[in-house]
Amino acid sequence: MRAYDDLKKKPWWQQWLAKRVIALLVLASVAGFVVYYLAFASRKFEVIQSPSFDEKLKEVCEKPILPMLEYRGVQSFFQYLLHPDSDYCYSWVEFGGEKIPIPSQSERECADEVRKSKYACFNDEYKMTHDPCLIYSFDKDFDNQFERDMDMFSCEVHAFDVNKVKEAEHVQRTEFWKEHAWTIGEYPYDKPQEGGSVERRRSLDFITTALQHKQREIKLMKSDLEGREWILLRQVVTHSQTLDIKQLAVRLHIPTSVNMMSGESRHEYFGKLYQVFQGLSCAGYKYVLGRPIRYYKGTLRIPEMTNQTYFPAYEVNWVKVKSS
Template structure:
């Protein structure tokens, strides 16, 4: 009987002990796990993914996130590994208090090439600066600041179901008045004239430009209002010998580069306004904008700018570029976009380039390397262009 009572008394203790152990095990799993997946609500036309405040470089643990995009329909899972550079600002202050004068080249623990230095006071690392600058760049490229009431798709997939060549045009009444002479410059047509031919049907006179080995077979006068010149846009005059990389047996061919101001002068358009300017020039858009167009007042007389954006320097997470070089590249992109803003242009539309849909991750942000943008100049002062008399010249 005594033994029976003793066993009955011990049994509740076993239950309590088991419950305590299970609770402790759950607590350990919770604290050691990388965290719960946080669902981030999609932002229209925004292709930067994680808000800056969610990634503290002094946090002991960063939680993984799922990022949803309502435009592309895809989901990207981005895991930010714990960054163990300096655990807190208190530790930073502790190091500084030990050396009240200067601590040269204090090197914390490495995290993806990131080092933290102290020099009398706590300074932001270059990686934090890179992230903040990149966030501003992606905001400017993806968050519209101009509302277009009637946005039209022209060319490309809309016409031939191929995922390239499609451009957007803002067709609001105040931007597209009736009975007004309309001029379009289209740089970088490739071998798809669907956009140029469709905007020609809206009554615009279109001048298209591009050059490769196979363009020699195209006529100059595509339609009554569409003229094609076999030159590429550049920042200065240049004749270069090139090869088709996918067809080396075809042999070399000569490509001419012309600056836009020289083209307009040659065609008698120096005092004309451009209703629509398309730049689809495979990464050269940044140099042409900063080194050529920004040196003139052509953009001030341009109403809409279709810009295919290439962030080539940021591909593959920046490749082998140093943090300082990446920061310089991002700052250059940002500087040129601010140059567009200062000339009155506001972003009206953004979408990824579906033909070259390439994603990269840099400084904790995942984004499209190639994208299509439309910029509108609402302060554009319209004046009536005088149509050029006679047929445009057969060549430049």
Template sequence: MIWSTYSHNRSSGKQYWTRYKRTYVVVMIAATTASALLYLLLRRVQNEVHPVSKFEDKLREACANPLLPMLEYRGVQSFFEYLTKPDDSHCYSWVEFGGEKIPIPSQSEKECTDEVRKTKYICFNEEYNMTHDPCLVYSFGKDVDNQFERDMELFSCEVHAFDHEKVTEAEHVQRSEFWREHAWNIAAFPYDLPEEGGKVQRRRSLDYIVGALSHGGRQINFLKSDLEGREWILLRQVISSLHLLDVRQIGVRLHIPVDVNKKTGEARHQYFAKLFQVFQGLQCAGYKYVMGRAIRYYKGVVRIPEIGNITYFPAYEVNWAKVV
């Protein structure tokens, strides 16, 4: 009787341990899965945070030993002082590429002639070797008529255009022997952004692009941007990637939101201080601000309460040239 009870209890215990082991395995699998998901989540968060710290690290590194005198941010007015006062004595030779005339009602003939859409000027000083091979050009945000890219190709440059909205045939399209287009949009780190209809927006960082195209260590003669809203990300990427590529000239369309006057004074101060870091980084890295043109056909004006009755245009065509 005692043996029988013992046998029964041992059998029950065996069943208990079997159930315990199964429960333990299930719990461990769930915990492992949760840990893996948490790890991936943390990695994604780190990847999102990392580009910011990377830009700030490169900014500090470049400005620790600046190649040109350090710029000082003294409030919102200093942002517009820099933007409206380029050093127009550095480049003695300019050549125009791309662009089309846009007639606007109520303008004089002179004003109409001044309005050029998508035009990019490139400094042709001898030290920039624009007439030497190989010539490499990056174009972010291309026009429908591809005029800039065509001009660059005819000028015997290898041109790579990046536009996820206009490059729709495939991720990479070979237009000609030296003209390629990529369905990529600039971002602080590479990732795919799902869109409606099952489409995916491929966002890529500049260091990813340079690596994927095997351009590491090469000289980029001209980097052009007609992006709207992401041009500041691109410029931060240029500073973050100083160790990877040698960009000699930059031609970018900069946009300033017209509703910036609705921010509080402190928020506006912080907003322009962040943008001014780009100017500081480029200056420290040896890029001289050589041309700034207001884009006059954009609607609206930018008003800054701290500056008074002065108004500014919401977009500017700007050029930097690296002092070599």
């Protein structure tokens, strides 16, 4: 109080100057606290800065392991999607899945309609029956059948699902089956959701570092993500030189809204998606299996593809081949 009274006795210009100095000191203190808090809050996400997908795409395609794919319009996308190298894998094993009868289908068609089943290529070079066996699963079904199958197959299974892993951020189901309340992201951050919760998005680099899998072989990466599977595949390309992922079993979705795009917008849209195919091929991933998911509603009618319709979702598989 005495200091304040003394200040009131000083000339007006000294009072004005003193008040400005005090205000600046207060602002500096607040700014310092904010900087410190942000630095502290971000410490848990400290990882080596990853290159962007575009940078890595250019790098891996300078010396491609498999022939570089050329994009020549929307037709290129569907030409690739519908023509896997189906002779490459001579042995397949199915995991997970649930048969769903559809009234409009014949008995034979119905027998082929399997929900969320995944195939793994059992060629000798992939050593699927050898230990250690590490499996990643992004988005899991309610019955956990895929994870149960892989656990029974004596694999170490890590499932990632922000919508179904609710007990904690990390849950131990069995000795070798763990679940994480994470989903894939281009970089690690928490996205606020309605109700005060957060969606924990994590990059592949963050996930493998946090789980101490950086130097380990991942025999199979499975995904039933809807929409974010393209982010996952970009992440595979981005980190293809530091992560050893042998097989990919992914559900791909194509929004039916592409029917309503202008020709130029559709060309650019599928060109961006096709870059993922290009990156996977350059990184040594051979496309070996593609099958439409028939129970999804809606069809794709692409104006550039006259008199043809396509399904809005496909189950697809890639396997990593050895570089020559």
